[in-house]
Amino acid sequence: MLNNFLDTRMNLTENDKKHIWTINKGYEGEVRSDIWLLNLTDNWLVLHDLLLEFNQSIFQIDTLIIACEKIYLLDVKNFEGDYAVKDDKWYNPSGELQKNPLHQLERCEILLKKLLNKLGYHFTIEAYLIFINPEFHLYIPSTESSIIFPTQLNRFLKKLNTRPVKLNNKHFHLAEQLASLHKDESPYPRLPPYTFEKIKKGITCYNCKSFLADKTLKCKNCGYVEDVDAAILRSIKEFTLLFPDRKITTDSIHDWCSIIKSKKTIRRILAKNLELIRHSRSSYYRLKK
Ligand SMILES: [Zn+2]
Known part of the structure; x- marks a missing residue:
């Protein structure tokens, strides 16, 4: 995956x-x-x-x-x-x-x-x-x-x-x-090197995986429309899989989703669906178990 x-x-x-x-x-x-x-x-x-x-x-x-x-x-x-x-x-x-x-x-x-x-x-x-x-x-x-x-x-x-x-x-x-x-079942996949900076940001279509063009979240390729909360949550899961060491914050997810211009929307979805971990210097979110 x-x-x-x-x-x-x-x-x-x-x-x-x-x-x-x-x-x-x-x-x-x-x-x-x-x-x-x-x-x-x-x-x-x-x-x-x-x-x-x-x-x-x-x-x-x-x-x-x-x-x-x-x-x-x-x-x-x-x-x-x-x-x-x-x-x-x-x-x-x-x-x-x-x-x-x-x-x-x-x-x-x-x-x-x-x-x-x-x-x-x-x-x-x-x-x-x-x-x-x-x-x-x-x-x-x-x-x-x-x-x-x-x-x-x-x-x-x-x-x-x-x-x-x-x-x-x-x-x-x-x-x-x-x-x-050699035994067949290898528990760890090998991946090519990638960095957050170089990887393409944005939200991909739930249906056909092409990148969505704007915040309407309507796919220009297949016409599929996804609810904004669902699309952002799906993108956060992808983010944590690809970058397990990066913290989930309003800024990092705002960067990651890129087509959602409003930080307020991101903050609302994070606050509603994820667990807030408070830290004196910088708080972050964690996916609920
Ligand atoms: Zn599509």
């Missing part, structure tokens, strides 16, 4: 479309390159979205690169906004505690190592947490060498490119083995 929203709201490039197509189609054990990995020189063996199991523990690998005697385990995150780390705990831009992605990565590395040993491989694993969204910032008390920030991405790729990649049958055999061990 998220992918379809993105497809409507962004001018996706052919690469993004290919990417989305592979997500929709599901994993096929294929070797493909990812958007941000396109700058890698040829001949890397890259596997995506592997869902594996060791001793009844399920773990998900976002991106795995097999390179000679090394395996790179990459967890690619599209976080947006200001995150903070305090006492090893991660907080999102709304100040809510969330899962520590470094712990998840570490768990993944340990389980992968055990699985590889069981299969008879003894590669060195290097694990990295990669943030690709330029709108991301992390307040972290100490440096963490396994985190790659958007501004370091190019240097990281350069570093990878300087290593010679001489792959042989052993590497291809491993890739095939891992792909065959």
Whole structure:
């Protein structure tokens, strides 16, 4: 569903479309390159979205690169906004505690190592947490060498490119083995990177998904007319799905819906249908459970 929203709201490039197509189609054990990995020189063996199991523990690998005697385990995150780390705990831009992605990565590395040993491989694993969204910032008390920030991405790729990649049958055999061990049901969809600034704002038609032209909310394409409250609530739900870290405020929804010029209308609908969370500096709304 998220992918379809993105497809409507962004001018996706052919690469993004290919990417989305592979997500929709599901994993096929294929070797493909990812958007941000396109700058890698040829001949890397890259596997995506592997869902594996060791001793009844399920773990998900976002991106795995097999390179000679090394395996790179990459967890690619599209976080947006200001995150903070305090006492090893991660907080999102709304100040809510969330899962520590470094712990998840570490768990993944340990389980992968055990699985590889069981299969008879003894590669060195290097694990990295990669943030690709330029709108991301992390307040972290100490440096963490396994985190790659958007501004370091190019240097990281350069570093990878300087290593010679001489792959042989052993590497291809491993890739095939891992792909065959992959479990079908992946709980997390992969999305192309997007930002609030770049995505197309507006309200889409409930019926045909084309963008509505003005506040009458009458679709020029199919003639469908939706009640303003219903249309805005539907847009808010879409907003929270695409941007779970952004706060729902009169301003943010006014921006998001764009064709509703009256902030008063937005404020009325928010106040009537959502829960107001009071904060000394800035209050915001939350969808009712
Ligand atoms: Zn329509």
